[in-house]
Amino acid sequence: MGQTPYLRVDVAAMEANIAAMARQAASASLALRPHAKTHKSPQIAARQLAAGAVGLTVATIGEAEVFAEVCNDLFIAYPLWVDAEDGNRLRRLADRGVKLQVGCDSFAAGSNLVGLPVEVLVEVDSGHHRTGVRPDQAGALAAELVGIGLSVAGVFTFPGHSYSPTSAGQAAADEAAALAMAADSFRPTRLTCNRLSGGSTPSAGFTTGGVLTELRPGVYVFGDAQQIELGTIGFDQVALTVISRVVSHAGGRVVCDAGSKALGADRAGWATGYGRVLDAPDARIVALSEHHATIEWPGRLPHLGSTIAIIPNHACNTVNLADEYTLSTGGTWPVAARGRNH
């Protein structure tokens, strides 16, 4: 009996998720480059690569340093602002034989990349309204970057507005339209744009071939309560839970010891609570403190001292709170890239 709360991976469910996404990408003739920020685990990345992934996506140089252990083709899908120390870190990665690509959405950030062993992908805003240039301006930025000596491999976007009920199909359509427009905007520059990279777990199932060349989903490897409530997956596809102990029945509710310091505090406006309970789909986590989840539980309450499996809302943030995974097959894996925020 482990010391609760702890992260549990259902290895069979995870391997099924890895295989299913690999099949889906292959059937749409898309290269699959999973985002490793979700799992932060070289062991899991190795399984994604063995299933046919062409490389990995990461968010930071620190994640790239961890995943260089198992992969020599890494895309840092982030508009990096690189200083001298960062430049040295990127050079050391290249010296290890890693092919590096980085995101860019401004000439100023691109200027810092001159002379470094990286290729650039121009980031495009496809409707999430976070980072990225307007699709029709991608070619102009690419030309400016090439003008200062950079190599531009193509364009990428994150259709994050897929994270809302019933919007995944539209987000996938927006993503394809934005990337197509971005590629078109390269024509007057006479540059080629061979890489059109997108993808999120909710929208991946709506992405057909023809425009995109590459998918970068992350969460699919585990699934989480957000994906259940978005309709992307069912409870039977969940591969990551937080095993938690029931510590109180105060007020006729279940209170267990997985709070925001184990689950993360993510709660989208459309979520029904702070996570879901694996074996009690009708239970609702109505409140979350740092070490308490308060659960309205229809019917007979699980005993004080018993354990329950909680599906976190957002797997990526949950994983970043833990030092290791406990495997359904026995043993543990480290969360090797936990806290690698730079």
Next chain:
Amino acid sequence: MGQTPYLRVDVAAMEANIAAMARQAASASLALRPHAKTHKSPQIAARQLAAGAVGLTVATIGEAEVFAEVCNDLFIAYPLWVDAEDGNRLRRLADRGVKLQVGCDSFAAGSNLVGLPVEVLVEVDSGHHRTGVRPDQAGALAAELVGIGLSVAGVFTFPGHSYSPTSAGQAAADEAAALAMAADSFRPTRLTCNRLSGGSTPSAGFTTGGVLTELRPGVYVFGDAQQIELGTIGFDQVALTVISRVVSHAGGRVVCDAGSKALGADRAGWATGYGRVLDAPDARIVALSEHHATIEWPGRLPHLGSTIAIIPNHACNTVNLADEYTLSTGGTWPVAARGRNH
């Protein structure tokens, strides 16, 4: 220039906060037992103790093990469900000379404590509706626990419903009423109830002497955006920020590199955003991804590549994401109890 995002402590502001709460508790004749889950730092705890704290509050046995370094009077303010391994950990703490108290809100959980070197405080629900027995039932549970050989020192509550605008005064009144009723409920049992422990940062300023004997605030040591928006503190009292780099001006907004993996994803329903910006009170963090904060920024935007100081919504969860503090006075302190969830 540090590698962003990183946690910065303004040591002078922190020391002023420590001194102010010590004065406030003393003026109300209350013992101060700060909750160390906020800072997870023995160095900071040592300063609280030097300023007159009678001991520390912690949430887990793991935190108790860390803070036993600097304090020999620890209250684990949580309804622990203790197994054999936990019992051995508690024994080892007692062997180090630590006086231990633990929370309890059920006979079943109390039964696990028999024979262990701990005193018990009965937890009471004063309106937060998380854990704790009804105030009028505290004495009955205390009598049952004493009946199986436990030592009961008193009662405690957490008035967590103070975390809502304009409710802190009422929460403090509810807390005092609940603890008074709980102490009264000891009378028929002929047990004494000398310890009446409460406190939260928002309600602490409303707590007068007369009923409570002890305060257990945590967040006050740093302050955070929630405390600003609740009206507990001003911007000038904030001692903890996340230093973050501006990486994009996409869409005319500021996007910086402190996302939910650095700030935490906490956002109460009444919060104006995912944190505040220290030097730009009118800016609003309208969206948060794992490595991006999207900020609507009135007026001239800070330059790409410049750093800004973000005040997290909830200091406790922010701290739990970091391995160290960078001090305004130079040097670092470890977040020694990070991840100590059990």
